[in-house]
Amino acid sequence: MSTTAVAVANRKSLRFYDTTVGKKAVMAVSGIILFGFVLAHMAGNLQIYEGPEKLNGYAKLLRAMPAALWGARLTLLLMVLLHIWSSVKLALLNKLEARPTGYVRHKNQSASYAARTMYWSGPIILCFVIYHLMEFTWGVGGTPYLEGNVYANVVAGFKVLPVSAFYILSMILLGMHLSHGLSSLFRSLGFDHPRYTPVIKRLAVAISTIIVIGNISIPISVLAGWVK
């Protein structure tokens, strides 16, 4: 079925970020940087198992380098804004515009649960990040907060069951987000190979699982009384 071809695009019709491919590349790069932060953040926080001096010393060390700290914070903020802005633009296109009339019946054949719920896991992670900052950085999360005593704040915070539960749920969602995102980003940036892609997919799931376990071990240890 075809009618006469008119209105054909040329390279000048859309700029890089105007296109879906450009926005996905921005999501992928910002996603990699955020992932780097998630890893480093977890590695830092696991020092909680080495006792209050170690963790509080680590926090003090970061504070002692204000230039690096603020550089990292601003970079992360920029990445978060780029990641979210792009995802919102794409979500509006995909969910509201691209298919105005839906199917009476529709069956997914391949997409994983994690992949299909990126538009849910993402925003919930955002809510979590905001609460997380309120609780442990700004001290306004409603749990006991002592300036400079990260260890005590974490223990006091996670003793509150709903706080721990929300934290654990959010980490599971972050793990799902990354289990799809960490392999998806390779294709967004142009890499897919029959030999390596299956390996990348398995690694993405493995790394996401490690992140979930590493992070939720902290509230669980606090609730179980192993860390006090």
Added chain:
Amino acid sequence: MKLILHIWRQKNAASAGRMVRYEAGDLNADMSMLEALDVLNERLIEKGEEPVAFEHDCREGICGSCGFMINGVAHGPQRLTTTCQLTLRHFKDGDELYLEPWRAKAFPVLKDLIVDRSAFDRIIAAGGYISVPTGSAPDGNAIPVPKDKADRAMDAAACIGCGACVAACPNAAAALFTGAKITHLGLLPQGEPERHERALNMVAQWNLEGFGSCTNLGECEAACPKGIRLEVIAHMNRDYLAASCRRR
């Protein structure tokens, strides 16, 4: 054999449509899905009703004309099979099937199960070609092509432009189709000179037509009757990104 068919009936592009239930009898397992509709249409014509409009041409899985959703799956439940090649033996007597047209803003329904896929033609017109003068056929091996590239280009060239990838994609993205064309031409020496220009232009046209974006779900790959692989989407993204960096 008998099937209960719920079919999307829509008079024309401007009117609203709805699902209508039909009991299609006198079928047998060797018939194709399209032949089942032929039989149903004969009965409808005998009764003085409007037959169900659907698109078809070759009926041998090579032209890309046919295709609709069968129980929520583009081209139906059999993998690597176009609707015209889907035989009724994959269904049981008395099965209930929902037949719906491809759904996408860029593929408006014209009538019943027929959608307007001109958007694909315009994506091709934006760069899915090689601008060399066509003369007499060149010598077979005048331009050497590495075997693996020839194979991959050939695999991508198998795309028949049916639109199932768009229909199956939860975002109605045209990534697999556009990627197949960009890969097919870009891998070959004849297509290499325009490789970057092609990626920029075809991606722009895909976007301007109102298709959605790729979220790497893989629904297109599962639905594609020609086995086009997600790899072509990576190829397209790579060409697009490289072209964006180098453009002047």
